[in-house]
Amino acid sequence: MADYHTHDDDEPLTGEDRDASIPADVLDAVRTLIRWAGDDPQREGLLDTPGRVARAWREYFRGYEEDPRDHLARTFEEVGGYDEIVLLRDIPFHSHCEHHMAPIIGKAHVAYLPRDRVVGISKLARVTQGYAKRLQVQERLTAEIADAIWDRLNPRGVAVVIEASHACMSARGVLKPGVTMTTSRMMGVFREDERAREEVLKLMGY
Numbered sequence: 001m002a003d004y005h006t007h008d009d010d011e012p013l014t015g016e017d018r019d020a021s022i023p024a025d026v027l028d029a030v031r032t033l034i035r036w037a038g039d040d041p042q043r044e045g046l047l048d049t050p051g052r053v054a055r056a057w058r059e060y061f062r063g064y065e066e067d068p069r070d071h072l073a074r075t076f077e078e079v080g081g082y083d084e085i086v087l088l089r090d091i092p093f094h095s096h097c098e099h100h101m102a103p104i105i106g107k108a109h110v111a112y113l114p115r116d117r118v119v120g121i122s123k124l125a126r127v128t129q130g131y132a133k134r135l136q137v138q139e140r141l142t143a144e145i146a147d148a149i150w151d152r153l154n155p156r157g158v159a160v161v162i163e164a165s166h167a168c169m170s171a172r173g174v175l176k177p178g179v180t181m182t183t184s185r186m187m188g189v190f191r192e193d194e195r196a197r198e199e200v201l202k203l204m205g206y
């Protein structure tokens with residue numbers, strides 16, 4: 001993987017040069033899938049598609065280039081006695097299911113109850129994106145976000161709820177579009193104390 005460098009999509013490139021930084025076997029793999037779909041990779045409208053797909057994949061899966069936990073490294077211990085729930089609601093994300101490589105599109109609600117430190121609120125979104133931009137199953141995505149916060153912030157509780165639709169179910173298979181799947185992970189006080197759990201779920205809009 002380390003050899004497959006990101007290609008700047010904004011560069012005005014033409015023809016074969018456009019794909020110079022993308023390994024030939026990656027481009028060939030996309031052509032194979034175009035043929036497998038039933039089309040002709042030499043058709044004019046598809047000539048640049050392998051390069052575009054390859055660059056899009058660097059973006060879809062850029063989460064492999066980072067450890068999302070690193071976003072939680074900088075914490076603030078001066079919290080002014082704040083001891084209530086911190087919640088970031090409706091974090092939009094795009095992921096891909098590891099079974100079909102089909103899009104998972106959804107939103108995450110991420111909350112924690114601080115003990116002695118907090119992070120900048122945008123970091124919760126960055127952690128979510130870092131794990132989403134990988135091949136995933138929704139259950140693991142939910143758990144990884146919660147575990148990262150639990151391990152790095154030593155909070156009194158963590159609550160993560162994710163709602164998402166899976167293209168592998170809505171665009172094929174049995175389920176119609178609009179069906180969403182909900183997963184949650186409750187840790188610490190949100191797992192042990194029913195009232196705390198109810199409070200955070202209410203804040204999330206449930």
Ligand SMILES: [Zn+2]
Binds near residue numbers: 098099166
């Ligand atoms: Zn799937």
